[in-house]
Amino acid sequence: MHACYVSAQAWVPYGRQFISAADEQAVLTCLRSDFLTQGPAVPAFEQGLRQASGAGHAVAFNSATSALHAACLALGLGPGDRLWTSPISFVASANCALYCGAEVDFVDIDPATGLISLPALEARLEQAERWGTLPQVVVPVHLAGTSCPMAELAALARRYGFQVLEDASHAVGGAYQGRPVGCGAHSAITVLSFHPVKIVTTGEGGAALTNDPALASRLQRLRSHGIEREAFELESPGPWYYEQQELGFNYRLTDLQAALGLSQLQRLAAFVDRRRALMERYRAAVATWPVRFLEEPADCRSSYHLAVLRLASATPAQHRTLFEALRARRIGVQLHYWPIHLQPYYRRLGFQPGAFPQAEAYGTSCLSLPLFPALTEAEQDRVVQALSESLQEQGLL
Numbered sequence: 001m002h003a004c005y006v007s008a009q010a011w012v013p014y015g016r017q018f019i020s021a022a023d024e025q026a027v028l029t030c031l032r033s034d035f036l037t038q039g040p041a042v043p044a045f046e047q048g049l050r051q052a053s054g055a056g057h058a059v060a061f062n063s064a065t066s067a068l069h070a071a072c073l074a075l076g077l078g079p080g081d082r083l084w085t086s087p088i089s090f091v092a093s094a095n096c097a098l099y100c101g102a103e104v105d106f107v108d109i110d111p112a113t114g115l116i117s118l119p120a121l122e123a124r125l126e127q128a129e130r131w132g133t134l135p136q137v138v139v140p141v142h143l144a145g146t147s148c149p150m151a152e153l154a155a156l157a158r159r160y161g162f163q164v165l166e167d168a169s170h171a172v173g174g175a176y177q178g179r180p181v182g183c184g185a186h187s188a189i190t191v192l193s194f195h196p197v198k199i200v201t202t203g204e205g206g207a208a209l210t211n212d213p214a215l216a217s218r219l220q221r222l223r224s225h226g227i228e229r230e231a232f233e234l235e236s237p238g239p240w241y242y243e244q245q246e247l248g249f250n251y252r253l254t255d256l257q258a259a260l261g262l263s264q265l266q267r268l269a270a271f272v273d274r275r276r277a278l279m280e281r282y283r284a285a286v287a288t289w290p291v292r293f294l295e296e297p298a299d300c301r302s303s304y305h306l307a308v309l310r311l312a313s314a315t316p317a318q319h320r321t322l323f324e325a326l327r328a329r330r331i332g333v334q335l336h337y338w339p340i341h342l343q344p345y346y347r348r349l350g351f352q353p354g355a356f357p358q359a360e361a362y363g364t365s366c367l368s369l370p371l372f373p374a375l376t377e378a379e380q381d382r383v384v385q386a387l388s389e390s391l392q393e394q395g396l397l
Contacts, residue, residue, distance in 0.1 A: 012383060013332040014306075015197030018271070018373045026263035030255050041255035045262045046207070052173075052265060053182030055190070055209035057216035060258060061223055064169045064193035064206030066251035068096035068139075070222040071189045071208050074215050075163050077102045077137050084124070085139035085167070086116045087339040087359040093141050093167045094340050105135070106341055108356040112295045114143045114308060114366075117358065118152050125160045134160055141167045144336070145199070145275075145303035146296055147176035150186035169193035172200055173272040174303035181303075184211040189219075194257075197372070199271055199303050200264035202257035223251040274373040275304040278380060282307055282369065285384045289397055306336055307371040311396065316364040318394045323367055325390040331383050334368045 030041055042060050049058035061067040077083060083097035087106040097104040108120040121138070128134045138157065140148035150166070157164050164187035168174070172192050174181040182190040194205035208219050221228055226248030253261075264271075279302075283293055290312045296302045311319060326333045339359040341351035353360060370383055391397035 009330040011330045012370045012379050014334040014368050014370050016372045017196040017201045023260055023263045026259045030259035035255050037254040039255045041258040042253055045258035048262050048265045049207055053180045053209055055182050055184050056211040059208045059219040060253040061206045061251045062253050063204050064191050065092040067191045067206040067208040069099045070219050071165050072096045072100045074218040081136040083137045084135040086141045087341045087356050088337050089141040091340055093139055108358045111358050114294045115148045116140050135162050137163050137165050139165045139167050142171035144306040144308050145170045145174050147181050147300045154186035163188045166190040170305035171303050173268045175301040177299050182209045194261055202261035205253050205257050222248045271373050272303045279304050307369040308366055311365045319364050322390050329386040331386045336368045339363045
């Protein structure tokens with residue numbers, strides 16, 4: 001009887017887009033216009049991103065993965081170079097190095113925040129300096145919407161000579177030391193994502209933000225086949241002319257997507273406020289339980305893309321059973337993330353278990369609870385109740 005009751009419950013996903021009538025009208029207006037792509041909507045969206053972030057330049061892409069690839073190329077990453085990132089991220093944070101023919105390696109995490117560990121990074125840099133294997137690019141990942149300690153990272157970058165590429169795919173609308181994530185105060189380029197489960201959406205989409213006009217110009221060329229159209233940049237200018245100046249890609253965002261994104265940006269603050277309010281309810285609900293959410297450092301204001309819960313005393317077997325029990329109760333929990341270095345592809349590259357113990361412990365003790373602006377308090381209460389029942393079944397509560 002209980003199983004039948006559980007199966008009848010509505011599914012509560014871990015994330016979901018929130019599309020308003022205004023969003024629909026924005027897309028419809030674009031659909032009825034003269035431009036479905038390469039029109040005015042993309043520059044307007046980029047202007048909105050500049051205003052929201054405080055960055056000098058914004059270049060929209062068809063995905064954050066494309067933006068990461070182009071950003072690595074714009075920073076000069078290539079064969080013989082090295083990129084370091086966190087093992088707790090989506091695989092694109094590491095794959096972008098391999099796309100460029102560079103090597104990739106990882107730095108372990110801070111177990112309290114899930115972010116890249118500064119002591120681990122500094123120790124690795126000291127060792128790499130001795131061995132002559134310093135990275136050219138380091139990619140800090142703003143997991144779950146919370147910024148990495150960027151001022152300290154920037155100080156290490158100056159000391160060891162690497163460039164910082166922020167993967168802020170989770171952190172649109174977040175803040176660090178009172179300034180918006182993406183302002184570029186401590187990095188060369190910041191990448192954002194607009195996948196449907198992110199803070200704002202364009203369907204699929206991403207952007208690269210920078211304060212360097214030369215980087216912005218190259219990012220624009222790389223997203224559109226390496227083609228340059230500005231007359232002052234051309235070798236043989238003419239009123240009809242364009243030049244392919246390097247090997248680029250078709251990484252363009254459409255006007256339809258940009259129109260949706262620009263409409264969504266108008267509600268960015270409201271989206272973040274709602275996510276933060278829901279997180280406060282979650283934290284209050286589990287305050288006395290043997291679990292904890294990822295910490296939010298005092299100098300950060302997380303946009304809370306994810307509600308990541310750590311299980312304090314669960315074994316890997318209990319972690320999996322709890323995950324399955326919540327799914328059986330129609331709660332769409334997810335794992336963000338299984339460590340990249342343990343993925344089969346990266347194992348074939350030579351990475352082995354034990355290399356990054358904090359990340360590996362994280363992978364067998366975390367799960368993401370449902371969190372999105374349209375989540376109702378009744379749905380959230382159901383999530384908490386299902387979590388309580390599942391923990392009790394495992395003897396963890």
